[in-house]
Amino acid sequence: MAAAKFKVWRGDANTAGFVDYEAEVSEGMVVLDAVHQIQAEQANDLAVRWNCKAGKCGSCSAEVNGHPKLMCMTRLDDLPLEKPVTIEPVRAFSHVKDLVTDVSWNYQVKKKIKKFNPKPPDFEDGTWKMQQEDIDRVQEFRKCIECFLCQDVCHVLRDHHLHDNFIGPRHYVYTAALEMHPLDTENRLGDLKETDGIGYCNITKCCTKVCPEHITITDNAIIPLKERVVDQFYDPVRKLLRILKPKK
Amino acid sequence: MAQYEKHEYDVLVIGAGGAGLRAAIEASAEGVSVGLVCKSLLGKAHTVMAEGGIAAALANVDERDGWKVHFADTMRGGQYLNNWRMAELHAKEAPDRVRELEAWGALFDRTVDGRILQRNFGGHQFPRLAHVGDRTGLEMIRTLQDHGIHQGVDVHMECTVVALTKDEGRVSGAFGYEREKGRFKMFSAKAIVLATGGVGRAFKITSNSWEYTGDGHVLAYHAGADLIDMEFVQFHPTGMVWPSSVRGILVTEGVRGEGGILTNSEGRRFMFDDIPELYRSQTADNEEEGWRYTQGDRNARRPPELLTRDHVARCIVREVQEGRGSPHGGVFLDIAWIQEKMANSAAHIRRKLPSMYHQFKELAGIDITAEPMEVGPTTHYAMGGVRVDPDSQMTCVPGLFAAGECGAGLHGANRLGGNSLSDLLVFGKRAGEYAARFVKENGAVVLDEGQIEAISNWALKPLESQTGDSNDNPYQIQYGLQEMMQELVGIARSEEGLNDALSNIANLRHRSENVIAIGNREYNAGWHTALDLHNLMTCAEAIALAALERKASIGAHSRDDYPDKEEPNTKKYNTIVRKGADGEMQILREEIPEVRTDLQEIIEEIG
Numbered sequence: 112m113a114a115a116k117f118k119v120w121r122g123d124a125n126t127a128g129f130v131d132y133e134a135e136v137s138e139g140m141v142v143l144d145a146v147h148q149i150q151a152e153q154a155n156d157l158a159v160r161w162n163c164k165a166g167k168c169g170s171c172s173a174e175v176n177g178h179p180k181l182m183c184m185t186r187l188d189d190l191p192l193e194k195p196v197t198i199e200p201v202r203a204f205s206h207v208k209d210l211v212t213d214v215s216w217n218y219q220v221k222k223k224i225k226k227f228n229p230k231p232p233d234f235e236d237g238t239w240k241m242q243q244e245d246i247d248r249v250q251e252f253r254k255c256i257e258c259f260l261c262q263d264v265c266h267v268l269r270d271h272h273l274h275d276n277f278i279g280p281r282h283y284v285y286t287a288a289l290e291m292h293p294l295d296t297e298n299r300l301g302d303l304k305e306t307d308g309i310g311y312c313n314i315t316k317c318c319t320k321v322c323p324e325h326i327t328i329t330d331n332a333i334i335p336l337k338e339r340v341v342d343q344f345y346d347p348v349r350k351l352l353r354i355l356k357p358k359k
Numbered sequence: 360m361a362q363y364e365k366h367e368y369d370v371l372v373i374g375a376g377g378a379g380l381r382a383a384i385e386a387s388a389e390g391v392s393v394g395l396v397c398k399s400l401l402g403k404a405h406t407v408m409a410e411g412g413i414a415a416a417l418a419n420v421d422e423r424d425g426w427k428v429h430f431a432d433t434m435r436g437g438q439y440l441n442n443w444r445m446a447e448l449h450a451k452e453a454p455d456r457v458r459e460l461e462a463w464g465a466l467f468d469r470t471v472d473g474r475i476l477q478r479n480f481g482g483h484q485f486p487r488l489a490h491v492g493d494r495t496g497l498e499m500i501r502t503l504q505d506h507g508i509h510q511g512v513d514v515h516m517e518c519t520v521v522a523l524t525k526d527e528g529r530v531s532g533a534f535g536y537e538r539e540k541g542r543f544k545m546f547s548a549k550a551i552v553l554a555t556g557g558v559g560r561a562f563k564i565t566s567n568s569w570e571y572t573g574d575g576h577v578l579a580y581h582a583g584a585d586l587i588d589m590e591f592v593q594f595h596p597t598g599m600v601w602p603s604s605v606r607g608i609l610v611t612e613g614v615r616g617e618g619g620i621l622t623n624s625e626g627r628r629f630m631f632d633d634i635p636e637l638y639r640s641q642t643a644d645n646e647e648e649g650w651r652y653t654q655g656d657r658n659a660r661r662p663p664e665l666l667t668r669d670h671v672a673r674c675i676v677r678e679v680q681e682g683r684g685s686p687h688g689g690v691f692l693d694i695a696w697i698q699e700k701m702a703n704s705a706a707h708i709r710r711k712l713p714s715m716y717h718q719f720k721e722l723a724g725i726d727i728t729a730e731p732m733e734v735g736p737t738t739h740y741a742m743g744g745v746r747v748d749p750d751s752q753m754t755c756v757p758g759l760f761a762a763g764e765c766g767a768g769l770h771g772a773n774r775l776g777g778n779s780l781s782d783l784l785v786f787g788k789r790a791g792e793y794a795a796r797f798v799k800e801n802g803a804v805v806l807d808e809g810q811i812e813a814i815s816n817w818a819l820k821p822l823e824s825q826t827g828d829s830n831d832n833p834y835q836i837q838y839g840l841q842e843m844m845q846e847l848v849g850i851a852r853s854e855e856g857l858n859d860a861l862s863n864i865a866n867l868r869h870r871s872e873n874v875i876a877i878g879n880r881e882y883n884a885g886w887h888t889a890l891d892l893h894n895l896m897t898c899a900e901a902i903a904l905a906a907l908e909r910k911a912s913i914g915a916h917s918r919d920d921y922p923d924k925e926e927p928n929t930k931k932y933n934t935i936v937r938k939g940a941d942g943e944m945q946i947l948r949e950e951i952p953e954v955r956t957d958l959q960e961i962i963e964e965i966g
Contacts, residue, residue, distance in 0.1 A: 123881065139602020139723065151834035155885030156878030160400070162568040165608045165718060167497065168403045184721050207539055208882040215516070218401060218508075226509045227464035237458050240473035246466045250491065253466060253498060257402055292464065 115187065116195035117145060119157070123208045129197065130154075136187050142175050142198060143182035146210070158209035166323060169258030173210055174199040179260040179321045201263040214259055220278050224286055225302065229294040245293045252288035252332060254324045257281065261318035261328055267311045277308035280318035280328050287332035290339070300336075300343045309337055361808075361815035363534070363543035368394035368513070369798040370791070371533055371548035373520050373575065376404030377496075377783030378763025378790070379554030380503035381456075385791030386552070387510045391798050394546055395507075396515045396535065398570045402504045405556050405568060406783065409496025410611035410714065411480055412488025413460075413784070414777030415453035419474040421657060424485040426450040430958070431965035433778060435637065436482040436667050437742075437771020438914045438924070439962075440588065440931060443954045444749035445769040449778070449785050456784035457489050465502040467491055479616040479653060481665040482775040484641065486655070493611045493712045499780055518544060520574065521890055522814040523551065523582045523759070524806060530582060530759040531804035534814045538887065541880025543815060547806055550794040552752075553579055553745060553761040554787065558592075558898040560837070560891075562738035563845040566598055566609040572891040573898030575765035579745040580897060584754035586936040587767050589898070590905035590916045591742035593774055594850050596671035598737025600689035605722045607737040610692065610715060612776040614732075615664040617711050618653040619694040620646075621675070622731070623683035629690070630663035633674055638666055640966070650700065669773040669915045672736040676850050679735065689735030695728055704728065736850060740779065742770040742915060743905065746935070751793035752786055758797055758804075762790035772914020821876040821889040833888035836871050840864070840895055848903050853919045857907040864903065868896040897944075904946045905934040 115136045118129040132153055134145045143161055150157040161171040164183045171182040176190060176197050190196055204212040233239045261280035267273050278286075286303065289295050303309045316329045326332070342349070370386040372379045375397035387393045397404065416429040430450035434441050457475065461467065467489045468476040477486040491498040508514070520535035532547040555575030559567025580586055597610040615621075623629050634642050642663050643649040649662025664671065675690050685691055694712070698704040705728035709716050712727070719725040719732055744767035745754055752760045763783045770778065821833070847860040871893060876886035910921045932948045939945040954962065 137603060140604045141722070144604045150884060151832070151838070155832050155834065155876065155888075156883040158882035158884060162399055162403045162570065163405070163408050164568065164605075165408065166721070167494070167714065168407045168568075170399065170403050186722070211539075211882055213539075214400065218514075218516075221505075222508050226505065229462060229464070232462070238461060238474070241466075241469055242473050243469040246469065250466055253491070253501065254494065255501075256407075256497065289464075292466070295464075 115145070115192045117149065118195045118197045119146070119149065119210070120199040121154070121157070121209050124206045127206065131195065136192065140187045141183055142180070142185045142187065142196065143171050145187065145196070146182060146198065158207070158211045160211055167256060169256030172201050172258045172260050172263065174201060179263045181258060181260070181323050184323060201259065203263045203265070203269045216274055217257070217259055217262065217281065220282055221285060224278070224282060224289070225297045225299050227289055227292065227295055228297040230296050239294055241293050248331065249288050249291050251326055252284045254326055255281065255284050256324060258323060260321045260323065264317040264321050266315070266317070267308070273308065273311060277311045280333065282307070283309065283312070283336055284326060284328055284332045287336055290336065300340050303336055304340045304344055309333070309340060312337070361543065361812045363545045363811070363815070365545050365547065366394060367547045368392045369548065370394070370550045370552065370794045371396065371546045372552045372554060372791070373533060373578070374404070374554035374556060374763070374765070375401055375514070376406040376554060376556055376763060377499055377503060377780060378787035379404070379552070380500070380507050381784050381787030382552045382554055382762055382791035382794065383512045384503065384507050384510050385788045386795040387512050389792060389795030391795045393511070394513045394515065394548070396518045396520055396533070396546065398517065398519050400516050401514055402500055404500065405571065406496045406500040406780070408566065408609060409499070409780050410493040410609065411613040411616065412478055412490030412495045412777050413453070413457055413499065413780040414480065414483060414487050414775065415457040415489055415781055416450060416487060417454050417457065417475060417477060417489065419470055420477045420655075421485040424487060427961045428484055428965055429453070429487065431962050432483050433769070433775060434771070434962055436773055436775040438773060439771065440914065440933065440951065441771030442749050442768030443958050445786070447958060448749065448789070449769055449781060452785045453781040456781065456788065460499065460502050460784070463502050463506040465498050467498070478613065479661065479665065480776045481612055481615070481671070482667045483777065488777040490613070492710070493613050493714050495780065515544065519887065519890070520578065521818050523578050524810045525582060526804040526807065529757045529801070529804060532806055534811060536818065538882050541883060541886070543818070545806070545811060547804060549798045549801060549804055550758045550760065552790045552794050553759070553765050554763045554790070555765045557741040557764045558895070559738045561840060561844050561895050561899045561902070562849065563841040564598065564607040564736070565738035566595060566607055567738065572894045574894050575761060576744055576901070577894040577897045579754055579756070579759065579761060580901070580936070580938055582756050582759055583938065584756050584759060585746040586901055587743060587746045587933045588772070588905065589743035589901040589936055590909050590934060591772050591914055592738060592902060593668055593740040593742060593915050594672045594736040595739035596668055596675055596736055597692055597734040599723065600685070600733050600735040601687035602723060608718070608722070609737065609739065610732060610734050611712070612668070614692060614694050614712060614715060616653065617694065617708075618650060618697050619664065619692055620662070620696060621664050621671070622691045622693060623678045624685060625683055629678050629683070630666065630671065630674055634663050634666070635670060642666065667773050668776065672850060673917065675736060685733040687733050689733040691731040692734045693731035695730055740764060740774055742772065742774050743767050750789065752790035753793060753797070758801065760790040760794050762786040772916065818890060821874055821886055822880065824875055825877060831870060831874065833874050833876060833885050833892060836867055836874060836892055837888060837895065840867050840899060844899055848899070848906060851917055851919050852906050854907065857903050860903045861900065861907070864896060864900050871896055900944055901936045904944060905936060908934050908946050908948065
């Protein structure tokens with residue numbers, strides 16, 4: 112076994128910085144294993160979130176060598192170990208301690224999005240008829256594990272801190288899953304335009320690049336939502352019709 | 360005086376996996392105030408790891424299915440040690456619970472006629488598991504989470520309950536810490552639902568995360584509730600074995616449901632070598648018939664890879680012990696072979712098992728559409744747990760309920776795959792409903808400052824001294840316990856090993872009582888681990904004691920010194936663990952009541 116060097120972000124919101132550690136590396140080891148080893152042997156109070164360790168829960172998001180990653184799915188043998196591996200918390204949210212940040216904003220935002228509102232069931236047993244091809248695209252969005260790496264890299268949040276006016280890629284994916292759900296009857300386009308800030312997204316696709324579930328966030332969720340907003344609010348023909356035939 | 364933030368609810372639910380969320384939703388719908396506490400962030404609980412599906416006799420794929428068959432399958436899988444009333448309720452109510460998820464936005468894979476698709480799984484006679492590829496647990500938890508946040512439930516994320524308080528005989532509240540600042544919270548509650556999951560972290564090789572330290576089991580135990588059948592710990596037959604850092608991560612039974620086969624180093628499908636009598640008539644006796652079954656042939660019988668988990672795990676251990684294992688100490692699980700049977704097999708596998716494809720590709724560098732996986736048993740699930748009333752899920756402590764994995768009774772000696780997600784829904788709902796009813800029928804509770812003070816002092820003890828023996832930290836004690844439990848209380852057990860384990864646990868407990876957590880109260884993982892150790896020790900002791908008590912090899916419990924399924928002249932019984940008046944752990948047996956006549960007839964008729 113060889114040893115590798117790590118620089119782990121330690122400290123709290125007041126004072127923090129990199130601390131150097133060394134850990135033994137074995138075959139197939141992932142970054143989270145190294146963090147656990149350091150925690151168990153050298154830094155018992157090291158704060159880190161993790162759960163499933165299999166890329167399914169989205170808890171262990173961090174920036175490894177500057178790249179937003181799930182630590183449990185980042186293998187050390189894919190990293191250049193001749194130099195120290197840097198491990199930092201995600202940066203789009205306020206820092207709590209060590210590798211942990213305050214992601215509660217995401218939970219508050221989600222609660223504000225209008226909930227699923229299905230049409231009446233097709234069958235007496237309370238179920239509906241849906242074809243697989245009608246749900247394929249929504250199933251892609253529902254793969255989201257809420258790791259918030261897409262939020263972390265979005266410059267609207269990370270650099271411009273527009274948390275009050277912009278819900279971020281994760282919540283556009285969530286909104287898209289609701290809007291494109293074959294049974295849903297709610298309309299969220301007004302919110303997308305007015306309060307959710309979809310106009311701020313300038314489709315740089317950073318979110319899509321870092322998604323560990325490979326959800327095509329920009330192309331499949333955000334752009335179609337933008338198109339729907341444009342159709343509803345900016346289509347000149349529709350606008351004319353609205354003027355001529357106002358809704359009763 | 361203890362410093363804490365006080366919250367008051369009618370019903371407090373501890374744990375936010377499938378059972379906890381479902382209980383909270385139900386209690387809230389009954390019009391009472393509900394608090395929900397979880398150790399991690401919302402939506403990260405272990406339910407998210409469930410892959411294969413939710414067992415419910417919807418009969419969308421095979422109309423011969425129905426609650427009676429599901430009931431009979433569950434009882435057979437549990438070696439008839441199940442609580443038959445729970446098995447009945449579960450089989451009858453699971454379909455409605457699944458349909459309800461659809462009404463809340465879940466999108467299950469579809470049949471060609473647009474209904475919920477169901478897949479084959481071990482021990483289920485018909486395709487019964489509603490699923491979404493191999494990420495059913497994620498779909499379920501997200502559906503419950505997204506529905507639940509609009510139900511007026513107050514959620515306390517990253518908060519760990521360390522003890523319950525009582526008011527006379529009744530449960531009156533829960534005391535815990537929030538991770539971020541390490542501040543204490545006291546939840547006053549008229550009823551409490553435990554939904555804390557299992558105790559996989561007591562073992563070295565496990566599919567469970569850090570959270571699964573038997574919290575609910577031990578909270579209930581100290582509050583005076585019974586634990587039953589703790590010896591039945593499910594070792595899922597297929598966990599990853601390589602690379603060593605990912606050892607234990609779950610490989611869904613869905614791989615076998617889709618036609619995956621188990622082979623040894625000689626290339627032999629060893630599962631054909633040992634088919635238990637109880638399942639012989641239901642099991643294929645040749646490879647061709649097994650394949651036809653997985654592809655939906657209604658006249659074919661299931662392949663032996665889809666026998667119950669306890670049996671498959673034992674067969675794998677046998678192959679490895681007898682020198683026919685894979686290079687890293689497991690056996691081969693091969694789904695790639697189906698290329699012999701279908702032209703587009705790689706795309707088919709990626710569609711049916713996307714997260715397995717992803718998991719092996721990224722963690723092991725293996726393409727499961729082209730080569731076999733290496734798998735071996737991993738600690739997965741606790742069949743045993745808190746004893747509850749089958750209808751209401753209340754324990755013998757008034758106001759204290761338990762549901763999901765930390766509750767017990769439904770699964771008997773062995774749980775069928777897919778029956779846990781349905782368990783969470785069926786009994787989570789019931790627990791929430793009856794907890795709300797209990798609140799309406801009973802008055803307020805009074806908190807006792809003395810109890811709170813004692814808990815607070817206890818919880819702070821590991822942080823008191825900051826100069827300790829650096830070789831003995833909470834993690835090392837936990838590793839010690841895990842190694843020992845894996846070796847002595849794992850798949851193969853013996854009297855000598857179990858006695859050895861009990862004395863080891865006593866030593867480890869002594870060490871854990873004096874352990875030091877360096878650092879302060881803020882998000883201090885060492886402190887959290889130090890407190891969790893107490894629960895792990897108590898559960899480990901309960902498991903070892905119950906395993907020593909049951910002198911037979913049945914279901915998930917195997918004794919080298921007692922290979923027979925039944926003890927001579929002994930009726931079927933449950934093992935009971937409870938806290939004695941002297942504070943010591945007691946073990947006793949209780950005969951299982953005769954199965955109700957109409958249910959017994961179903962068992963005999965369906966077989």
